[in-house]
Amino acid sequence: MPGLHFEMMERADQGARVRENEFDKSIFPRLKELIEKYQIKYDRSQPIPNDDAMADRLFAAGMEYAIEKGLWVLNTQKVVHFSEAEIWRYLDNYHTPLTFGYGKDQVMLQARKLDSYDRPLVIGGGAGSSMTEGEVYVKHMMNFAMEPTNDMVANGNPAWIEGREIRPYSPNEVHGAIQEVGWIREAIRRVGRPGMPLFVAPGCAASAPPAVAIINEERGIRKGDFMYAALLTELKSDYDRLIRATAALENGVHVATLTAPMIGGWAGSAEGAAICGAAEVLLGAICHSSTIVVLHPVHMSLKNGATTHRQTLWIESIVGQAFSRNTRFPIGQNVFLDARAGTYEVLWEAAANAIVAISSGQHTGPGPSGITGGDDVDMISGIELRMLGETSRAVVGMNRTQANEIVKMCLNKYEATLGNPPKGKRMQELYNINKLQVNDNWLDMFCEVKSQLKSWGVPYRY
């Protein structure tokens, strides 16, 4: 759908200069007024709230704030504004179903309604998670692509390229991004899903050139795949993001815009971050002519960007519900986990996040991820995705009240160690990596958690 990325380009250089600290400091005072006006209230006993009226009020608050506040652009230090009519013109002309990928591996995106049996997308991969390059990277991607619940494969972050560091703005960044996507293509071919759509935020691409360089019908990102273009926290963008979006759109690649409202940051409380998040979904949808917006609320206290804090789950839920009830525009709920592979905690986190995404009328992923780096490499495996995907499929149709109770039980299992989780293990310690077979111990842990979830009411069929 043609959105307003042309207008975004045009308006990014118009109007008066607004200094960044002025823009930042003006965010929270207005949000406080909107929290009061629209009576948005976080309740820690309701990570999945069951309050349609509040979901609708949140949508209205987000719309009011999006129109009023706009997006600040780093390069020009100007604020781009969009009208309510412009936003609705995009949302009302947005249509689903949309089909992605090729041949037998095609998948369909449909707008999901609350408490419905509409099939969600599961987007599985490890963006943000550091991985060994080359064959190990391919094995990671095969591991994700082999999960039958996985509809689209998302990338991980190669730790090195050809044994060299990936340096920002360097040629190795471009080479690395091209290699990365090539390895993903190799992985989906090897598991027999060559037409599987890709959902890529190249881990090698700190800047726009490598992201642009991977758009290639033969071996890169193709028509019908997804490219990320994130907004900056809060309510900001820059030419780099616009370049990625423009290059993707003009080559038939879908744009997924990431938004990351922060609790404790410029938006203040959970309620403020929820309103800000709703505004960012609206602005992110239109400014990049996005096919999907990925919501990734973060909490100031969690350094690796986990989305499984009780308050961030609440934001994913209430914003998801707001859009499910008021639009046909889809949201992917990013899944970043605090714990690492090989731990019980990581499985409880994955289950909780899946239940929140699906019962709130949205889609799961990309995930499961977690920001890692340095020597903390390969700390992710396909089993977390299995928990994410199988739980997502199982809870389709579950009502919010039941979902809320199960999520609270999951939280009881990991909340005490959130922010300081057990260390976890590398995929090479959890699998026979040549055969990509999970070892008994890790599989037993998965089955144990799944069995517990089933006893709580998650209706797994297998």
Place this chain on the structure above:
Amino acid sequence: MTESEILKQLFDTVFQGNPTGTLAAAQHGLEAGLSPLMMIEQGMTPAIKEVGDRFGEGEMFLPEMVASAEAMEAGLQVLEPHIGQAQGPKKSRILIGTVQGDIHDIGKNIVIALLKVNGFEVVDIGRDVPSTVFVDKAVDMGVEIIGLSGLLTTSMPMMRDVIQMLEQDGVRERFKVMIGGGPTSQAYADKIGADGYGETAFSAVSLSNQLIQK
């Protein structure tokens, strides 16, 4: 106004993030003959400590902490010229920025606000900062600590670059270097020869305090 009223006004205006009010209260205090050091220690510092504590508890947020830090700075600008150098609170200077290739700066901004409310003088050199700029600015400004922040995995080599550049320029011993951000760790700090790693914004403050003691 009585002494206790002025101290309360200093506390309230810093706590509420009202720089104009703090400035006025500080001037009132001077006119009334109050000790500037006492106004800082008994009026403003307890307020800023309270703000820091509440931020840690999740009861106050970044914009409020930034406003309180600005109020504190406004008060200090009035009071510090009236304090003898030997008496005045010694403030360490920290240069901090997000390394080249990374424009994510909210973590850095939180650290800056916390450092300010804990009495440090902070020079914010922004985001996507080349390694040469870190080194040149640190030398020119004579800071004691350099803080390197980054969220992206690809930002990590740039942290090591800054440390290597300090060594090559023969100025490494002049500075303590601390790192922080999503992909970093104590192990990485040790590997690249940083003096410290702040896992959270709060630990960046305690780390800074430790580093200036060394």
